[in-house]
Amino acid sequence: MQASRNKKICVYLGAALLALVIATPVLWLFIMSISSSTHLTTLPLQWWPDEPTFENYRSLLIYAENTPSQSFLYGIRNSVIIALAATGVSIAAAIPAAYSFSRLPGKRRKNLLYAVIAIFMLPPVAIVLPMYTIMNALGLLNTHFALIIVYCSILLPFTTWLLKSNFDTIPSDLDEAPIIDGANRVQAIWYVILPIARPALGAAVMMAVLLAWDEFFYGLLFTNDIRAKTITVAIADLAAGRVADYGLISAAGILAAVPPVVLAFFMQKTLVSGLASGSVKG
């Protein structure tokens, strides 16, 4: 009895410690975001603002030219456009490919699937230099188009892999029946597979959007002003700015984190099962 009580105490202590470790940094980021700049640069540091204020959020969300709100709001806009477009292109090409890998297997196609996964894991430095010179030659630097194209190098292999492993779980009788009745493969995908795989398709879309939203390396190199800079690049700029307004930077961080955090909480189950099967990267 004594031993199990001790164990219980240990478990609750561990749980409390874990909760503290996870919550504290984010909580502090939030506290900074509702503090004034002068409050945060007064020593000794106080852990709660005398007058909590949402002024930082207001000055980011209300558009004004040549202020942080301009680069922030344009960053959000650019990231939304680029993430959605790159996801759309990738999913459209990934669906037939995933179906082919899943339903029409062959030795060479299996090797191709391995190659696709390997490409997904390649470091971006492997392709960034030629990509840069090509985009430069075509006059596409600093456009949404350039990043949409480049992001496909990450999102397409990823969504193909994710959808393939999901299609594998759908019994093949379901789409073989209409094919015997004379339907073609595209019809089988459209009318049979996609309606069944709708949750998986939704998950693939959300994961792809998360990956695109988080991307920084290509965004940094291929853009140079508000016309195409993504939100991650805008945040890095803000954090590196000479005018260090810690409250404002924190508010920008919180706002940029809200969409992916909300998405991730909604799809917790998919995320965890994806992680468990080894097909999701961190």
Add this chain to the structure above:
Amino acid sequence: MISHRKTVTAWLLLTPMIVIILGVSGYPLIKTIYFSLTGAKLIAPDMTSIWVGFDNYIRALSSSKFREAIWHTTYFAVISVGVEMVIGVLVALLLNEAFKGRTLLRAMLILPLALPTVVNAMMWRLIYNPDFGALNALLLQFGMLDAYRSWLGDPASALDMVILADVWKNFPLVALIALAALQTVPKDLYEAATLDGAGVWNRFWRITLPAIMGPLSVALVLRTIEAFKVFDIIYVMTRGGPASSTKTVSFYVYQEAFAYMRVGSGASYALIVVLISASLIAGYMYLIRKQGEV
């Protein structure tokens, strides 16, 4: 036996993906190899490129600065992934116990994972701030520090502080993978072992660890591949400084090509990084093949 028509259909369905991947990854990769054998510069690289053979590689491998960057990257990958594995498994063991608030705590693990990498880096940079940072204030108020320190400004501590920020973000990944694996371990194994008089320690090494080793090794390799690419967190937190003490290979390539505009030698550095990554990726392929997950 798969019919000829089926094979044609299979390849037709793959065509859009193959075309896009060849365009956005295949062709650029080959062009990187070509660049690495030339003296191409970022300004009009196709016109001024002169064939230099393996000169770039010889220079890269004999450069002590590049070797230093490889060392920083290896240190970053080994320490951060190592610590993430240990903490991740401990957290998974904790969450595998039944207690109040377990579901909430498991949901909380998603928070660091979902936080954009750049936001995480910026958050820790603010916490480490040498003049007004929370870490300094906290340690001073608890009497664990005599005076404010510049955590990221000291070459002796900068890389470790970046690793700490990375560990905070990524240990939940290992924890969630390990937890999912733990939940598949049959309970009666433990009961039998307990009856045979095996202690907690013995049960962990003999039953738990072997049972979760498969998924755990996938997590290990996956995290190592990611850690080896590290760029975002370095760029935002330290830009490779102070005194190049946090300069990793990706950052090195970035500087060589985009700050010094030397595309040719930048490409040779990039390909050395690719080769190292490729050996890790091959390890990953071996693991998922063995576990039949593809």
